[in-house]
Amino acid sequence: xxRAAMSAAERVLPDQTLIIDNxxxxxxxxxxxxxxxxxxCHTIPNCIARDxxxxxxxxxxxxxxxxxxxxxxxxxxxxxxxxxxxxxxxIWDNTFIDNGAKLACDPxxxxxLLTEAPNTPAALQRNCDExxxxxxxxxxxxxxxxxxLNAYNDIQxxxxxxxxxxxxxxxxxxxxxxxxxxxxxxxxxxxxxGRPIHQAIRRLDIGGKFLTNYLKELxxxxxxxxLDETYLxxxxxxxxxxxxxxxxxxxxxxWKGTSANRKKSRDGERDIVVDYVLPDYNAHKQGxxxxxxxxxxxxxxxxGSLSGSGDAVEDCMTLANERFTVPELLFSPGDLGMKQDGLxxxxxxSLSGLPPGLWPSMLANILVVGGNSKIEGFMTRLETxxxxxxxxxxxxxxxxxxxxxxxxxxxxxxxxxDHTALKAIQITRQEYQEHGSGWLGKVFSGSVPR
Amino acid sequence: MPHVEVLPNSTSVRAPGYAFVPDAGSGTFQAPAQQxxxxxxxxxxxxxxxxxxxxxxxxxxxxxxxxxDKDSHRDVQIPVPKDNAGRASKKTTLNVRRILMSxxxxxNHLADEEAxxxxxxxxxxxxxxxxxxxxxxxxxxxSELQAIPDCGALQNAPRSVxxxxxxxxxxxxxxxxxxKSYVPVAPSEEIMEALLSAPPLSYNAARSGPPPTGKPQxxxxxxxxxxxxxxxxxxxxxxxxxxxxxxxxxxxCLKFYA
Numbered sequence: 001x002x003r004a005a006m007s008a009a010e011r012v013l014p015d016q017t018l019i020i021d022n023x024x025x026x027x028x029x030x031x032x033x034x035x036x037x038x039x040x041c042h043t044i045p046n047c048i049a050r051d052x053x054x055x056x057x058x059x060x061x062x063x064x065x066x067x068x069x070x071x072x073x074x075x076x077x078x079x080x081x082x083x084x085x086x087x088x089x090x091i092w093d094n095t096f097i098d099n100g101a102k103l104a105c106d107p108x109x110x111x112x113l114l115t116e117a118p119n120t121p122a123a124l125q126r127n128c129d130e131x132x133x134x135x136x137x138x139x140x141x142x143x144x145x146x147x148x149l150n151a152y153n154d155i156q157x158x159x160x161x162x163x164x165x166x167x168x169x170x171x172x173x174x175x176x177x178x179x180x181x182x183x184x185x186x187x188x189x190x191x192x193x194g195r196p197i198h199q200a201i202r203r204l205d206i207g208g209k210f211l212t213n214y215l216k217e218l219x220x221x222x223x224x225x226x227l228d229e230t231y232l233x234x235x236x237x238x239x240x241x242x243x244x245x246x247x248x249x250x251x252x253x254x255w256k257g258t259s260a261n262r263k264k265s266r267d268g269e270r271d272i273v274v275d276y277v278l279p280d281y282n283a284h285k286q287g288x289x290x291x292x293x294x295x296x297x298x299x300x301x302x303x304g305s306l307s308g309s310g311d312a313v314e315d316c317m318t319l320a321n322e323r324f325t326v327p328e329l330l331f332s333p334g335d336l337g338m339k340q341d342g343l344x345x346x347x348x349x350s351l352s353g354l355p356p357g358l359w360p361s362m363l364a365n366i367l368v369v370g371g372n373s374k375i376e377g378f379m380t381r382l383e384t385x386x387x388x389x390x391x392x393x394x395x396x397x398x399x400x401x402x403x404x405x406x407x408x409x410x411x412x413x414x415x416x417x418d419h420t421a422l423k424a425i426q427i428t429r430q431e432y433q434e435h436g437s438g439w440l441g442k443v444f445s446g447s448v449p450r
Numbered sequence: 451m452p453h454v455e456v457l458p459n460s461t462s463v464r465a466p467g468y469a470f471v472p473d474a475g476s477g478t479f480q481a482p483a484q485q486x487x488x489x490x491x492x493x494x495x496x497x498x499x500x501x502x503x504x505x506x507x508x509x510x511x512x513x514x515x516x517x518x519d520k521d522s523h524r525d526v527q528i529p530v531p532k533d534n535a536g537r538a539s540k541k542t543t544l545n546v547r548r549i550l551m552s553x554x555x556x557x558n559h560l561a562d563e564e565a566x567x568x569x570x571x572x573x574x575x576x577x578x579x580x581x582x583x584x585x586x587x588x589x590x591x592x593s594e595l596q597a598i599p600d601c602g603a604l605q606n607a608p609r610s611v612x613x614x615x616x617x618x619x620x621x622x623x624x625x626x627x628x629x630k631s632y633v634p635v636a637p638s639e640e641i642m643e644a645l646l647s648a649p650p651l652s653y654n655a656a657r658s659g660p661p662p663t664g665k666p667q668x669x670x671x672x673x674x675x676x677x678x679x680x681x682x683x684x685x686x687x688x689x690x691x692x693x694x695x696x697x698x699x700x701x702x703c704l705k706f707y708a
Contacts, residue, residue, distance in 0.1 A: 050528045058531065074528040075521055078556040086550050090530045119656040121563040127549045135546045188658075192642060198650040202658040205519075213518045218675070227523040255676050321675040334667050336518075337511035339660045346658040354645075357636040393631040437545075446647055 011423050014139050017111040019412040021146055022046065024077040025183035025208065025371065028409040029095065029103055036413030041406045042102055044095055047073045048087055059091040060102055067281045068231045080117035080184040081124050085131055107136040111426055113412050115146035118187050118201045122441060129440050133432045140426035143444045147178035147189035148196050150367055150401070152411035158399035171414060175361040179347065181330065181372035183208045186343055188350040190362055200353030204346045206329055208371050212237055215326045223317040236276055237326065239289050243377035244324040254320040272323060278315040292318060327375050331385065344385035363390050366398040369407045373400050560653055567652055673697050
């Protein structure tokens with residue numbers, strides 16, 4: 001029995017809009033403002049954690065924690081998809097509902113813009129829709145793929161192009177290829193007018209979590225056992241890792257040499273080998289990195305043995321080829337035996353799912369977001385390799401978003417700033433109660449018009 | 451053993467927690483039955499570039515990758531703290547209660563999705579006419595899109611194409627048929643609409659595939675990380691030289707106890 005759907009003009013929406021970019025590592029959330037900026041977006045760790053003293057921290061409470069030794073995390077978002085709503089509800093309540101919460105709001109008077117990862121199983125999408133409308137009772141809601149919100153940012157200025165005609169409405173970007181390299185995985189999503197082309201979305205199952213675990217394993221074999229210290233190794237990874245332009249040359253430079261000429265340091269080694277001084281959580285000292293200095297290590301060790309264990313003596317480890325072999329996994333996952341192509345190859349596989357007429361415009365508008373893009377040398381290496389693989393006639397322009405972590409949120413905020421556009425997109429709670437969750441799933445996947 | 455077959459019927463049974471999935475032993479590689487004689491010949495001819503030949507080695511690699519994908523090293527259970535803020539208790543609906551109490555992991559949901567696709571596939575194949583190919587399992591090839599002649603289509607080159615120089619600086623040789631670059635025409639509106647309204651792929655179909663050239667896998671020393679050119683005779687692990695081989699034999703060799 002056909003039911004008349006409420007048209008866009010008849011919807012009445014409240015003024016306040018909450019935008020949540022749900023990621024596996026952090027949740028980026030904030031209220032929409034007319035001219036959004038990075039300060040309006042709050043980055044909240046999307047996890048609950050238990051530290052050595054068996055105290056449990058939820059979400060944003062982690063900022064107050066001082067002792068990160070052997071801290072264990074429980075993440076509701078697994079492999080990029082929200083599976084565990086029990087934990088996520090606790091985090092959302094703590095962030096949005098509780099008194100004195102960071103972003104306290106009344107859901108019944110707020111619109112919600114939520115993101116999800118591409119290729120989510122339909123059951124998980126349905127669960128999400130039901131929780132939003134039946135548990136929290138938001139006034140209206142719409143669910144997007146997180147790469148597609150990037151199209152609402154000002155992309156052309158990243159390539160150095162100033163707008164020729166300010167009257168042309170620039171949003172959303174017409175053709176955009178988004179490479180999102182985050183915590184759980186890396187996806188390549190082609191967008192056309194802000195809408196994703198589903199058949200061409202490809203995913204590489206390597207993300208920040210994989211790199212951190214690999215570094216943990218290497219360090220545990222070669223230096224100290226750090227298999228329980230995820231937070232610490234994450235910090236180490238963020239401070240020392242870089243992507244080398246020439247992997248073979250760097251590996252030769254860090255070779256320790258045969259036992260005969262071990263003492264001789266190779267040329268160029270001094271740039272790569274570093275010492276990482278481990279933090280001391282009891283004395284509230286942060287960990288830091290410094291260039292390799294064997295004499296300093298010997299001096300510290302002597303001081304430690306003389307003074308017993310009273311004085312605070314630093315623990316440090318010397319890291320050489322771990323610095324660049326860990327991020328190298330993003331470019332050749334075959335090093336570990338994974339039967340997938342690296343990130344540039346994944347881009348080409350995504351393009352092969354598109355008609356060739358779109359290739360020039362997609363290759364000329366590549367945007368990189370996600371935490372892994374902040375690794376030093378990542379962008380230059382990615383550009384070099386994509387340029388090598390792409391057809392010679394196409395121009396390749398690639399840029400990292402000005403804030404790779406908050407970029408989808410900023411795009412969503414730009415979208416939400418326009419109230420009429422918002423009315424066309426959001427689905428109100430009344431419509432959900434009339435039509436049900438099956439209809440809602442079809443609307444968000446595009447088969448039924450809103 | 452009697453032949454058991456699940457018949458697809460019209461009513462969808464919401465059996466709690468059940469999903470019939472073709473058995474592959476999760477995360478393992480099942481080799482075909484006939485691989486008895488080829489292993490040694492392949493390993494000898496390919497040398498170091500052979501990679502993993504045996505099923506055991508491939509399973510070890512898969513186990514290693516699964517371990518690298520875990521959230522935490524130990525299996526810790528952190529209970530969600532009971533919220534005692536004293537909020538007014540709302541009535542939770544049946545759906546919400548079911549979702550909050552379900553302990554399904556992502557692997558369960560993935561298996562459910564695969565089972566649903568497989569059931570849908572067998573369901574339509576038993577029907578006499580297959581009206582529409584199911585796009586979820588395989589990626590639709592774009593060959594049919596390329597076949598549509600586009601000579602009459604408008605040259606709707608998208609605004610954001612970079613690189614075409616303004617007419618004043620163009621070289622007269624640019625139009626020479628040997629030097630001209632052939633930019634493919636942009637697809638028409640109908641093709642774009644068809645592309646945009648195509649349904650999303652399943653989780654496994656969206657995974658990127660192996661590299662095209664199939665270069666041999668780079669091996670590294672498991673002690674120090676340099677190139678792994680030497681293989682341990684007993685266990686097959688890679689090392690780079692004599693010193694690392696000594697360390698491996700002293701502690702890490704799997705065949706330590708002969």
